[in-house]
Amino acid sequence: MAVRPSARETEDAGVKLVSALDRTPPASLYRDAWRRFRRNRVALAGLIYIAVLVVVAVTAPLIAPYPYDVQDVTAITRRPDSTYLLGTDQLGRDILSRLIYGSRVSLLVGVVVQVVIVAIGVPVGLVAGYFGGKIDTLLMRIVDVLYAFPNLLFVIIIMTYLKAQFQHATSGLLVPLKSIDRATGGLLGVYIGLGLVSWLTVSRLVRGQITSLRNKEFVEAARAIGATDARIMTRHLLPNTLAVIIVATTLGLPAAILGEAGISFLGLGVNVPTPSWGSMIADGVSQLRSYPHILLSPAIALSLTVLSFNFVGDGLRDALDPWMKQ
Amino acid sequence: MGEETRISERVISRRRLLSLSVVGGAAALLVACGGGNETPSADETQSAGGGESAGSGGQGTTPAASGDSGDAELADEQVFRYASQEPEDADPGITGSPWSLSELFEGLVVIDPRDGSFIPSMAEKYEPNSDGSKWTFTMRPGVVWSDGTPITAKDFEWSWKRVMDPQTASKYAAIFYPIQNGEEVAKGELPPDELGVKAIDDSTFEVTLKEPTPFFPIIAATWTAYPVPRHVIEKVGNRWLEPENIVVNGPFILTEWKHDQLMVFEPNPNYWGEKPTLTRAEFILYDDATAKGLPAYENDEIDHALVPSSEYDRVREDPVLSKEMQGYPTSSTEQIHFDCSNPPTNDIRVRQALALGFRREPLIKDVLKDYYLPAPTILPDDIPGHNPDAALEGDLEKAKSLLAEAGFPNGQGWPEDFTLVYRNTSPLPLIAQYLQQEWKQNLGITVQLQPMEPRAYVEWRSARETQPYNAHMGIWGSDYSDPSNWHNQLYASNADFYKTHWKNDEFDSIVAKAMTMTDPDARAAEYAKAEEILIREAAHVPIYHGQRFFVTKPYVKDVYHFPTAAAGSWLKYIKIVK
Numbered sequence: 001m002a003v004r005p006s007a008r009e010t011e012d013a014g015v016k017l018v019s020a021l022d023r024t025p026p027a028s029l030y031r032d033a034w035r036r037f038r039r040n041r042v043a044l045a046g047l048i049y050i051a052v053l054v055v056v057a058v059t060a061p062l063i064a065p066y067p068y069d070v071q072d073v074t075a076i077t078r079r080p081d082s083t084y085l086l087g088t089d090q091l092g093r094d095i096l097s098r099l100i101y102g103s104r105v106s107l108l109v110g111v112v113v114q115v116v117i118v119a120i121g122v123p124v125g126l127v128a129g130y131f132g133g134k135i136d137t138l139l140m141r142i143v144d145v146l147y148a149f150p151n152l153l154f155v156i157i158i159m160t161y162l163k164a165q166f167q168h169a170t171s172g173l174l175v176p177l178k179s180i181d182r183a184t185g186g187l188l189g190v191y192i193g194l195g196l197v198s199w200l201t202v203s204r205l206v207r208g209q210i211t212s213l214r215n216k217e218f219v220e221a222a223r224a225i226g227a228t229d230a231r232i233m234t235r236h237l238l239p240n241t242l243a244v245i246i247v248a249t250t251l252g253l254p255a256a257i258l259g260e261a262g263i264s265f266l267g268l269g270v271n272v273p274t275p276s277w278g279s280m281i282a283d284g285v286s287q288l289r290s291y292p293h294i295l296l297s298p299a300i301a302l303s304l305t306v307l308s309f310n311f312v313g314d315g316l317r318d319a320l321d322p323w324m325k326q
Numbered sequence: 327m328g329e330e331t332r333i334s335e336r337v338i339s340r341r342r343l344l345s346l347s348v349v350g351g352a353a354a355l356l357v358a359c360g361g362g363n364e365t366p367s368a369d370e371t372q373s374a375g376g377g378e379s380a381g382s383g384g385q386g387t388t389p390a391a392s393g394d395s396g397d398a399e400l401a402d403e404q405v406f407r408y409a410s411q412e413p414e415d416a417d418p419g420i421t422g423s424p425w426s427l428s429e430l431f432e433g434l435v436v437i438d439p440r441d442g443s444f445i446p447s448m449a450e451k452y453e454p455n456s457d458g459s460k461w462t463f464t465m466r467p468g469v470v471w472s473d474g475t476p477i478t479a480k481d482f483e484w485s486w487k488r489v490m491d492p493q494t495a496s497k498y499a500a501i502f503y504p505i506q507n508g509e510e511v512a513k514g515e516l517p518p519d520e521l522g523v524k525a526i527d528d529s530t531f532e533v534t535l536k537e538p539t540p541f542f543p544i545i546a547a548t549w550t551a552y553p554v555p556r557h558v559i560e561k562v563g564n565r566w567l568e569p570e571n572i573v574v575n576g577p578f579i580l581t582e583w584k585h586d587q588l589m590v591f592e593p594n595p596n597y598w599g600e601k602p603t604l605t606r607a608e609f610i611l612y613d614d615a616t617a618k619g620l621p622a623y624e625n626d627e628i629d630h631a632l633v634p635s636s637e638y639d640r641v642r643e644d645p646v647l648s649k650e651m652q653g654y655p656t657s658s659t660e661q662i663h664f665d666c667s668n669p670p671t672n673d674i675r676v677r678q679a680l681a682l683g684f685r686r687e688p689l690i691k692d693v694l695k696d697y698y699l700p701a702p703t704i705l706p707d708d709i710p711g712h713n714p715d716a717a718l719e720g721d722l723e724k725a726k727s728l729l730a731e732a733g734f735p736n737g738q739g740w741p742e743d744f745t746l747v748y749r750n751t752s753p754l755p756l757i758a759q760y761l762q763q764e765w766k767q768n769l770g771i772t773v774q775l776q777p778m779e780p781r782a783y784v785e786w787r788s789a790r791e792t793q794p795y796n797a798h799m800g801i802w803g804s805d806y807s808d809p810s811n812w813h814n815q816l817y818a819s820n821a822d823f824y825k826t827h828w829k830n831d832e833f834d835s836i837v838a839k840a841m842t843m844t845d846p847d848a849r850a851a852e853y854a855k856a857e858e859i860l861i862r863e864a865a866h867v868p869i870y871h872g873q874r875f876f877v878t879k880p881y882v883k884d885v886y887h888f889p890t891a892a893a894g895s896w897l898k899y900i901k902i903v904k
Binding site: 069070071073074076090091092167182267271272273286287289290 | 617634636637639640685688689692693695742743745750752755756758759760762763764766767774775777
């Protein structure tokens, strides 16, 4: 006579059978998204490029063949050859090494500015979206006004003001800020400026997402069991907007990188001789007809970087789609 | 920039983005490598306008112009197109850089750009008194302004007093210091009416000098001494130079001036002298004529262009352009100036260490590719008193030991924010970076670089009268071929043009004495001695002597560029041939 399986055992067997037939591992939010992302060839290529770039930036002193500021006056404007793989600029500095160190500047700008954006934009969007009404109107109108600001101009104003302040700084808060500015190659103003003009989009996106989520049942349920507003915002709503935030910051990175490149191109950004792709492009412009290689390397690097972030951002948005469309 | 932040809201299909970027990238590569005309875009100060007057003129000692016209037949259209830039200050009595003023105005005397000789212009004749302390100019009868108003000695009296009036804030008032009470009036100690100039009557102009000044006619030929139309200025004030108001007495008049865009000169019908051959000269204004001129020339948009140092190589090797290129020394010197009242540069050993701490030959030969001439000392070689033996002696080792002696061994303790200020125009950014690296490598010190727009630099420098700094780079081009234009006007402590606060009593007394010496050889010897002190004290360190190259279209003839800025009109002699 066979032993009758218990209810539990039957259940287990059923699950095992279904899983065996299914042959896919149990789904989870992010693993699913990753799978969809992986299938996107272009986005994957972008991700690989970025990963390589990060490695290059981090290990710059190890992999750069020469220091970025050493001038070899016997090798002025040399075209790419075996000693200088990407050639040299007008002062005999190795372009490949400057490109490598320049990646640090670009990536750092991208990351820092996005951190600032998230730090300001997310709370603003969260509060506006959750409370709605007068607070929402007030915050969003402020955002509208700031949107009208010419971004580049604002950053230039901040840069100029800070540089002048740092010059005369002898005491107080300005002194440590001045050392930070020096350490970043003169870009503190760019970080602050770009961060201050770019958080607006994120705040709007977050607000939109929150507005659509706040009337869902799970929020009601949380309220019913006595959760405070703060708890609802941080523990329930925020995680559900993560997808939106991730995509926005990934797509916002290239804007920050291009912004810094533009400002350095104008000569208002990075302190010479720290290389930035933007300032390298400025160096190359005057020599474009005789020595195009000086401009090509940083221009290509910059383009590929911006493209990659865009592809990854697009890919992320597609991959996280169901969650973003909630 | 605002566009980029909206990327997430825009929808581009991946495929379209990919194909767009491939096409865009390929196009960029083709344009960059494949040749074909580039649209001009650059931004530089033409050496003719930036900084201190490295003149709107500049040609060599040889009167050979760009192409002698000889017997060539004149073209029907006599139009000349050139590249220039918006002047920093337009008013002849105020500006420190003469731009094209010599086309519009003539003073009592004019220096012929073809050979440097003196042409009596507004003055028919002039002569000194027995000891050279008074000059009397007799006005040419019948000379009028372009609006027909007669020009008299009274115009000169009024114009010169206006220059020295502190309210006018002339940047070049120092040139009239040789005139009696000149310095006192400029400093506000005496009213302008006390200036030693007087119109005895409408046709006699008398200048009383502080001391005998043998070269005074040269001063009378500079742009600061041009007459300005009192009747216009009193009516419209600062706007008197606008084309609708302007009144001139030179060979050309400004018929059009779209600021920062275009200037058009046409012959002045009331000019007293020989009419120019040109009927029209168009100056396209760029913010960086040095870099934008050559591309415009190659595009046939202009007929004559400066060859920027960055393009010099390519032009030299180009089969067509190399034949059209010619070199012209400019009697100028680019220098580094140190604040002698502010540590660490108040210590002469620091200054000398910095002067010796960079290698000169690679700078001239490799970085600047021989576009400029080496400058061991400050006075260019066409100026009496030029003294190559005065060059600072020493090498990198000496520089290191000087720096150590001054308290910064191997650069330890060197102020982190030691800043070198310079105009952001070619070739200064290159030189600044070269200096920065050389000083770091050879002396172990870190120097911050601060580039500035030329106009901003001029303002910044004026403010250094009371504000401390470390170092800046400034250039000087001779206004006339006399050492007093350098030693007395720039470096003597009562002039201190570059605000270095450098004061050396021996130098001051030598140059004050030498200025009035009548024996040319003894005078030159005194200035050579002064040069020695100047170089040794290293408050001003020479970097290079100026030279420049122009390309000229084969149908343009008789272009003269005089080395110094005080020469008369060059447009006057240009001819277009078939």
